[in-house]
Amino acid sequence: MIVPTPRYRCPLGRLQPEPMDVEAVKRRGWRERRLLVVCLDDDRLDWTERELIRRIGERLYGAWEARHG
Structure with a gap:
């Protein structure tokens, strides 16, 4: 009989922490604190929304500066 080690x-x-649902955290932040976290690369935004943000x-x-390492 072979017994696995x-x-x-x-x-x-x-x-180890449980993986966090980032979208749920953003949603809760908006609903509870009116805190908005938005990435300009979000595909759910159209051009006018991106430009406004x-x-x-x-x-x-201030203006965004691209940093090269």
């Missing part, structure tokens, strides 16, 4: 289970494995972001936080 038990696999080592690292005790730190149980400390870009202008608001630049007005509040």
Whole structure:
């Protein structure tokens, strides 16, 4: 009879966080705090919505600078 060798289970494995549903966090932030998190690359936005969000972001936080490493 062949008995499979038990696999080592690292005790730190149980400390791994559960994967987060980012869209659910954004949705909850909007509903509870009126906090909006938007990526300009989001396919759900059309050009006018992207442009409006870009202008608001630049007005509040300044122009976006591409950083090259």
